[in-house]
Amino acid sequence: MADAQTNTNPVKARPAPEQQMRVVIVGHVDHGKSTLVGRLFHDTGQLPDGKLEAIEEMCRRRGMPFEWAFLMDSLKAERDQGITIDTSQIWFRHDAREYVLIDAPGHREFIRNMVTGASNADAALLMIDADQGVRRQSRHHMYLLQLLGVREVAVAVNKMDLVDYDEDRFRAIETEYRQYLEGIGITPRQIIPVSAREGDNVATASEKMDWYKGPTILETLPQFEHPASAAEQPLRLPLQDVYKFDDRRILAGRIESGTLNIGDELVFSPSNRTARIESIESWNTDGAATSAHAGESVGITLDEQIFVERGEIASHEMGAPIESDVFHARLFWLAETPLEIGTACELKIGPKRVDAVVEQIERVIDIDALTDHDATRVARDEIADVVIRTSQLVAFDEHDNLPRTGRLIIVDKHLTLGGGVISLGIYPDQRQAVTVRGTNLTEVDHRVAPARRIARNRHRPGVLWFTGLSGAGKSTLAMALEQRLFDKGYQVYVLDGDNVRTGLNANLGFSPEDRAENIRRVGEVAALLADAGLIVITAFISPYRADRDRAREAAGDAFHEVFIDADVATCESRDPKGLYKRARAGDIKEFTGISAPYEAPVSPDIGVDTSGRGVEECVDELVAYVTENFSNTR
């Protein structure tokens, strides 16, 4: 669809300019970030005409000595207060490469502006005042940069003129800070002693620090490298929109990683619908593309008109993203109001928006000492590990594998409250559990109506889903209840954990995905047996709400959640299988209640507290529940 009018006079294209390198300048307030930028411009002869005089005039009017920072601090309020309020950018050319220098504020009040500036950077230059040494924002900024995904780092120890260009002072700061960077997994390209005000080691080597043999700031910039292309990684195309401007139905989005080709079969997560790419659409390009790669904003059409919507992630079937409604995130919190357990919020993962609850605050990280502590809330500017539960299944990746689809932001109405990087940890990928493999399936109806089974058995069918910690009494109560009900004439059967694992689920191990599959199968079998008219009692820890919800979905109204309730201490003192002892010794990893979470039912159909009570007493309660709820006359 090239526009004829505009293409009648093609011009010879100039060689494509190199990609710009975006460098953010960060560090504690007043450690000289804006000054460095001004100095760099001046010493390389790149100040715009009249700028020097304009700055001199501004300083004269304020009765203050010449201030390089006025080059970047363009707002009057910034000049009057002598601090950078918001991030700024300036273009800079050196050695055939173009740099964008991003000046980020160092005052702790403006962390969110610093995050804004730094998130677009390819590399970072961190400034430390030689006189003051490593300060809070020296660490905080770097920790945030690491979360934001900036890996290319150099450090300038500034204001060396204030410490008489003393080598020992520089070495002490260098050692301390290098150790900190190591602790968060960053290896700096250089650590450079500098005086931005005097110009030492900025654009020219310092004569006053002949003990330093390394490169200047200007010589360090070319060492920064762009991250490798993500085209070789698994395909991720989060959908931004679906257009129908003409007879084409175009799916639009940006490829965050990987490569797609015409004819590829795509799966859309989490709807799990599939279709093939019929065409790659574009406007005013030379011919139609047959493939597209990471970084490109594309439009595609499909061979089938399946329903997909904004926020779904298109991928290949092999190496599709994770699907879950519960996961871990390492968050940086920017909002004034603290984050608390149970906070309801909205998440954005790429273009996908979903309601969520912060279910757990696992730890708050002390970014100075790199230690962590328990907390019930996360204050502004703190970093914390949390567990998030979404209201529906969402598709994402673990940040360590695919950063661009492994991060989220938390929003409240129009405000961005914080950001975070995602990991799955002990939680299972639920994709397998929700995927229907078969196609061309047609369900057929039974000729025996459920009412006839109820009439013959003289009770209603159902699933009594026991959940609780190991040692809470699930198996014991299940077997005792089965016996009592059978004796009273009920058709009843127990599905028990260890029994099922020797047969139906003998091929499953103990990975998070296998555990989820174990529960899924039990839920389906229980639903089938209930459909056959039986009362089914299941005895599985089934610690995750998502797994139990799926079992409830399989059995529908016949599902009864039974919380067999006893605290960890009680269960551990019973320890019928010796499992707690082994878990405490570290022989069993991820043992529920010890090293893995148990998500108690929110509103169980019945709860049975077994602490300090006999089996018969508890069974009485359960029999009463069954009598009341499974009567054929109800």
Added chain:
Amino acid sequence: MDRLDILESRSVYILREAYACARPLAMLWSIGKDSNVVLWLARKAFFGKVPFPVVQLDTGMELDEVYAYRDQYTKEWDLDLIVIDCPPESEMDPSLPPMTRSAARKSAGLGNLLDDGGYKGIFVGIRRDEEATRAKERVFSPRATDGAWEFRDQPAEFWDQFTTDTPENAHLRIHPLLHWTEIDVWRYTQRENIPVNPLYFSQDGKRYRSLGEKNITAPINSDAATIDEIIEELETTREPERAGRLMDNEAEDSFERLRTSGYM
């Protein structure tokens, strides 16, 4: 992907985010080189169509060539054009310096557009490299009804997650070109063969580097008569782009005052 591909892809992403989340939308079309590129990028993003109105804030003071360009391409590109007549200078804040007061007419025209149109998002073709306060802008910049820019309290914006919701009665300024430079605009114009207003090319040793109203904009000395020559000139110049925009330097903060009260 080369540099222009990267810039284009991000701009297209921004345009599509706005179209998905911030409708009804309108685009300010000053008919200069930058907003022509934004218009072009919109056609890229939406496969040849511009699915929202384009708005000219008309002071009646534009150069003739600007009006000619507008009329020709509104037709050829099938644009939904809205022309807003800006209120007269006599209604502007008398405390502003004279040129700045003249420029403020456009903010007032934009205010009228917002009052009448109920737009949630307005595309504006500003760039960070053209002026220092613009360098501090967000891609999606929330504004109060009166258009005021709360530069002390801008929202966080990272990982290409934009502020797409606004409080009642507020709107978003959306800046798809914010990360481009002046040279990028010319290189892209050349690559895509976007029609260029002849005022940008040298005639009798002068050309317009930045197009504004004739009463407050001056041409610069230049012999650049082709895009290649313009790019060559820009690669070596130390003259700021808006040197010909007379209102910028009337006072230290004249442009800042314009912007905080709603100017583009």
